[in-house]
Amino acid sequence: MPEVRFTVRWPDDSVTDCYSPSTVIHDYLQAGERYPLDDFMQRSRTALNLASERVRLKYGYACSSAMDQLERLEARALTYQSDPAAAVTLVALRS
Template sequence: MPEVHFTIRWPDGGEERCYSPSTAIKAFVEAGQTYPLDDFLARARAGLNAASDRVAAKYGFACTSAMAELAHIETRAKPFLGSEGASVACLAVEE
């Protein structure tokens, strides 16, 4: 199963390389797009859950790495919640 890394820029300008165990994330985030924070979080949840589900379908167990990445993204986003105009840019998506 091909893994995917996607690079994002947080509202504070920090950049981060994130991990997905499957290409399923590509249906939810696209390089060159900027998403309002709430929308990005919804996309990350849906995409990483879909990726974990693909792993479960193939191997019989969910991907703990996808869930750990989602937990990290949600924790990193907390300081920006409620900030007007906060957005996350997806800089790259790489297989």
């Protein structure tokens, strides 16, 4: 399966490199776009769950790497939950 690496800039300007096992992430996130935190997390949840499901359909098991990535994003997002103006920028998508 073609994997995708993507880079996220958090509200504090820190940057995280992320992983998706499928190009489905391109359907939900666009490089250069700034997303309100809740919107970014909803898009990420949907995309990474779909990516994991694609792996399951092809190989017979879900993608633990996609779920681990989602868990890391969820944990990081909690840091900014109290800020209603928090936004995340998708710096890059690399296939």
